[in-house]
Amino acid sequence: MGEVLEIVLRSLVVSGTATLLASIWSIALAYLLVRSPRASRPLIPLLEGMVGIPTVLIGLLLYLLLSRQGPLGMLRLLYSPQAIVIGQAILITPLITSVAYRVLSHSWNIYGELTLSLGAAEGQAAKIVISESLPGVAAAVVMGFSRALGELGVALMVGGNIKGYTRVMTTAIALEVSKGEFELAMSLGIILLLMLAMISLTLRFLGRLRE
Amino acid sequence: MNGIELREVWFRYPGSREWTLRGVSLEIRRGEVLALVGPNGSGKTTILKLAGGLYRPSRGKVKFWRSNIWEVNGSRRLELRRMVVYVHERPILLRGTALDNIAFAPLLRGMPREEAVRRAEELLSDTESAYLSRKDRREMSAGEAQVVSILRAVAASPRILLLDEPTAHLDREKRGVMTGLIGKLRSEGMGIAIATHDHLLALRTADRVAVVENGVIGSIGRPSEVLDFFKIY
Numbered sequence: 001m002g003e004v005l006e007i008v009l010r011s012l013v014v015s016g017t018a019t020l021l022a023s024i025w026s027i028a029l030a031y032l033l034v035r036s037p038r039a040s041r042p043l044i045p046l047l048e049g050m051v052g053i054p055t056v057l058i059g060l061l062l063y064l065l066l067s068r069q070g071p072l073g074m075l076r077l078l079y080s081p082q083a084i085v086i087g088q089a090i091l092i093t094p095l096i097t098s099v100a101y102r103v104l105s106h107s108w109n110i111y112g113e114l115t116l117s118l119g120a121a122e123g124q125a126a127k128i129v130i131s132e133s134l135p136g137v138a139a140a141v142v143m144g145f146s147r148a149l150g151e152l153g154v155a156l157m158v159g160g161n162i163k164g165y166t167r168v169m170t171t172a173i174a175l176e177v178s179k180g181e182f183e184l185a186m187s188l189g190i191i192l193l194l195m196l197a198m199i200s201l202t203l204r205f206l207g208r209l210r211e
Numbered sequence: 212m213n214g215i216e217l218r219e220v221w222f223r224y225p226g227s228r229e230w231t232l233r234g235v236s237l238e239i240r241r242g243e244v245l246a247l248v249g250p251n252g253s254g255k256t257t258i259l260k261l262a263g264g265l266y267r268p269s270r271g272k273v274k275f276w277r278s279n280i281w282e283v284n285g286s287r288r289l290e291l292r293r294m295v296v297y298v299h300e301r302p303i304l305l306r307g308t309a310l311d312n313i314a315f316a317p318l319l320r321g322m323p324r325e326e327a328v329r330r331a332e333e334l335l336s337d338t339e340s341a342y343l344s345r346k347d348r349r350e351m352s353a354g355e356a357q358v359v360s361i362l363r364a365v366a367a368s369p370r371i372l373l374l375d376e377p378t379a380h381l382d383r384e385k386r387g388v389m390t391g392l393i394g395k396l397r398s399e400g401m402g403i404a405i406a407t408h409d410h411l412l413a414l415r416t417a418d419r420v421a422v423v424e425n426g427v428i429g430s431i432g433r434p435s436e437v438l439d440f441f442k443i444y
Contacts, residue, residue, distance in 0.1 A: 037225065116301045117263050118316045118367055119293035122285075128305065 004184070008191055011168040012207040014081050014155075015148040018088035019096075022148075023141045026093050030100035031126060034108050042100055050094035055153030062087045062158045079160035084168070087154035092144035099143060103136030104129060139206040150192065213275055214240040214402050215262045215295065215371055222257055230255050233377035233426045234271070243400040244342060246331040246413035246434075248406075249423035255406035256300065257421065259373045263297030264288070283304060285436055296364040300406075301376040304354035309335065309359045311347060312348065316367035328367070334362045340390050355379040361389065371402040378409045390415055 033040040052137045064070050066078040077083045114123040130137065152170040159166035161175055169188050176185035215238070222232040232254045239245055239262055247255040260266045261273055264280045272279050275291040283291065296316070304312050313331035318324060335341045340358055348356065357380045359403055364372055377393075378386045386409075395417045407413055413420055413434065420437045422429040430437050 078311065110303055111305070113265055113304075114299065115319070117265055117290070117297040117299075118319055118364070119289070119296065120319050121289055124319060145254075 002055055004187055004191070006164070007167055007169055007172050007188065010081070010166075011149060011170075014090060014168055015145060016042075018085045018148050019092065019141060021085065022089040022092045022096055022144055025145075026096035027100050027130075027137060028142075030097050030104050031130070032204040033101055034104045034112075040101070044098060046055075047094040047098045051098060053091070053094070054155065055091060055151040056089050057153075059153040059157030060156065062090070066158060078158060079162060079166060081159070081166055083158040084155050084166060089150060089157050091120070091151060091154055095147055096144040099140035100137050103133045103140060105135040125162040135206045139203050142153050142199055142202050142206065144173050146196055147200075150196060164178050212240075212274065214236065214238060214276070216272075216274040216277075217258065218272045218274065219269075220268045220273065222254075222261060222269050227315070228319065230269075231426055233266075235426070235428055237262075237421060237428060237431075239373075239402050239404045241370055242397060242400050243402060244416045244417040245361065245402075246403045246407060246417035247404065247423050248413055249429075253423040254426045255423050259297055259375055259404060259406050262371075263291055263295050264292045264381055265297060289427075293367075294370040295373065296367050296369040296371075297373040298361055298364045298375060298377065300379060302353065302360040304351070304356055304359060306348065307349055307357075308345050309340075309351070309362075310344040312359050313363045313366045316363045317341065320367065321382050330357050330366050331362070331382070334406060336350060336398070337410060338362065338392055340388075354382060354385055357381060358385060361392075365392070365396065369401070369403070374398065374403065374405045374407075376407055376409075377405060378407065378412055386412070402427045 033043060038152050062083065063078070064081055065072045066075065067073055068078075077086070111129050111195065112125050115128045150170065152174060155161070155166070155168050155171045156174065159168065159171060161167050161171040167175075169192050173185045173188050173192070176188070177184070217235055220232055221230055221234045223230045228402045229323070231382070235254070235258060237258065245260060249255055257266065261268055264273065267281055273395065274283065275294065278287070278291060279429070280288055280291055289389070305315060310328060310331050313334060314324070314327040317327040317330055332341070332344065336345050338358065340355075340362070343355055343359060345354070353358065361374065361377055378389055381389060391411060397403060397416075405412065405416070414425060417434055420433040420434050422437055
């Protein structure tokens with residue numbers, strides 16, 4: 001049970017950190033794109049296309065970058081939790097950005113124009129628009145977390161599934177199944193499912209708040 | 212020019228091939244009420260949004276007190292924009308009560324909170340709407356929300372007020388109150404432009420009426436001079 005708890009906690013910390021990092025730049029990027037229609041016209045379809053990018057592809061690219069002979073090899077990050085955090089943050093950036101863009105864009109059309117017409121400076125308008133879109137932006141973040149928590153490719157390729165160090169729920173499930181040890185895989189699978197269900201409920205709750 | 216001037220303004224929405232406005236020239240002066248009348252889709256709202264500095268003209272100039280709003284630097288533009296407030300046809304309220312919403316506009320311009328709240332309370336009371344003060348936006352009817360959004364704009368103390376269909380959701384009693392408020396603001400020196408289908412409001416309050424048709428100003432003059440329009444519609 002101790003090992004399961006450790007794996008669950010590590011998964012939450014790694015995916016949580018990745019989500020936090022990705023949220024910071026993704027929400028800022030989404031807002032900038034809302035305010036720059038010229039940039040958003042080509043970039044948003046591109047980001048939306050990248051939402052479904054295979055996790056193994058990100059894993060492979062990051063592996064090439066972080067491996068000893070790679071351009072970032074000197075950082076010695078390969079097979080570390082930090083590498084998984086970076087990979088997952090990259091993986092969920094298009095998802096959070098494109099969902100936050102839709103939410104902020106809708107909100108800007110309503111509240112941005114309103115606050116500007118009332119004499120708001122750009123910064124004041126941004127504050128109001130983001131505050132009015134909080135449930136929607138939070139939903140984008142929760143979706144990102146859900147994707148990070150459930151991905152396997154990045155965690156396996158740049159994390160290495162090292163016991164007590166980089167093993168997370170998805171890599172542990174894959175390993176246990178390959179060994180024919182279904183008991184641990186099943187318990188982890190159930191925990192993962194429960195977590196994703198909780199995330200889904202949170203999304204529904206946030207959706208209701210938006211209404 | 213003590214107010215806003217649109218000079219030979221052409222405008223089309225991004226992605227559209229059709230011109231929404233074609234060479235509109237118009238002045239909105241302090242101390243007078245200008246009513247924009249015309250059928251749906253004629254360009255009345257677009258004119259108001261251009262006059263509010265919310266849309267950039269595709270061609271032509273929009274001048275606020277002789278300064279082209281789109282040629283001045285950011286801080287000057289903000290200073291000029293703060294002289295004008297546009298009120299949407301569909302009332303948009305921020306989170307909170309009527310009082311929070313009305314106090315928001317002066318707060319945005321740096322007024323101390325106590326003073327802003329006092330101003331909001333005064334406006335609600337002057338328009339027989341004090342009962343709304345603690346009402347949350349989710350509990351308000353469309354008419355109540357419209358009253359609050361107009362009062363919020365007034366609380367910002369603009370020199371020019373742009374009202375888009377200000378009586379669209381109001382009952383007869385509230386229309387009377389709003390007509391009175393418009394007259395009072397004009398007498399205090401505020402310039403007001405109203406886009407409206409409410410011909411009674413236009414006839415009662417306007418010093419000048421501009422008839423907008425297919426993106427051009429068909430005619431402009433005193434209400435009595437454009438009476439033909441009111442007969443047709």
